[in-house]
Amino acid sequence: MYVLLSLMIGCERSPDKEDVVEVPVAKEDCSDKKDNDGDQKIDCEDSDCQSSKACAPIDEKIDWAYIRKNIASIEGVIACSHDVILYKDLKEIEGTESDPMGDVEFLNPIHTYKGVAAVKSQGIPIMAPYHGPMMAVEVELTDRRKGWIDPTCYYTKSQVVNVRSDDVLNVRAKSTYRSKKLSTIPPNGSLFYHFSSSSDVGGMSNFISIVTLDGIKGYVNMKYVKDLDN
Numbered sequence: 001m002y003v004l005l006s007l008m009i010g011c012e013r014s015p016d017k018e019d020v021v022e023v024p025v026a027k028e029d030c031s032d033k034k035d036n037d038g039d040q041k042i043d044c045e046d047s048d049c050q051s052s053k054a055c056a057p058i059d060e061k062i063d064w065a066y067i068r069k070n071i072a073s074i075e076g077v078i079a080c081s082h083d084v085i086l087y088k089d090l091k092e093i094e095g096t097e098s099d100p101m102g103d104v105e106f107l108n109p110i111h112t113y114k115g116v117a118a119v120k121s122q123g124i125p126i127m128a129p130y131h132g133p134m135m136a137v138e139v140e141l142t143d144r145r146k147g148w149i150d151p152t153c154y155y156t157k158s159q160v161v162n163v164r165s166d167d168v169l170n171v172r173a174k175s176t177y178r179s180k181k182l183s184t185i186p187p188n189g190s191l192f193y194h195f196s197s198s199s200d201v202g203g204m205s206n207f208i209s210i211v212t213l214d215g216i217k218g219y220v221n222m223k224y225v226k227d228l229d230n
């Protein structure tokens with residue numbers, strides 16, 4: 001890409017070859033995570049990359065087999081029985097005296113996800129004030145789409161800890177040891193825990209909502225989940 005700098009002297013002359021200097025400008029590389037051409041837009045955000053292969057949505061079928069195979073490069077999953085919409089923009093609505101929690105408004109839907117979607121990276125969630133619930137989280141999906149989701153169906157990756165090598169972690173149907181066992185996870189195995197339920201615990205129950213790598217939803221005691229085990 002070149003920018004044509006016209007060095008016109010006098011106004012009646014149209015520029016000829018000698019008047020035009022070609023200054024090379026860095027071209028946007030669409031996959032190096034840098035803004036190469038200096039327009040503040042990085043890679044796929046840059047309109048120069050619109051037709052780039054690197055920015056085309058990936059057509060992989062995301063299912064639990066995909067999740068298991070790619071577990072190392074996934075930070076979370078969206079797992080829901082209803083559709084989840086990814087939004088481009090989010091507006092925060094400040095709390096008022098009658099509704100001190102405030103709210104968020106999701107704007108400009110990008111894509112609707114059915115079933116399971118793999119999240120490549122997650123941003124800092126938006127929480128309601130006063131230790132209130134989580135209201136929104138920014139995510140980048142493995143199909144390279146980026147935006148905001150309602151965290152209701154968002155599960156973040158973690159690992160089983162504090163389980164002996166000859167034992168397993170039981171996944172229960174409800175948040176009590178007495179409920180039915182739905183599945184087991186090996187020691188040090190991966191799991192996804194419900195992103196916003198971690199802020200609700202500390203009350204009566206130490207159980208947390210999780211989904212296994214087979215897509216089974218249930219509950220485990222948080223003392224066996226890494227980063228929640230204190």
Ligand SMILES: [Ca+2]
Nearest residue numbers: 029034036043
């Ligand atoms: Ca770039």
Ligand SMILES: [Ca+2]
Nearest residue numbers: 037039041046
């Ligand atoms: Ca750029």
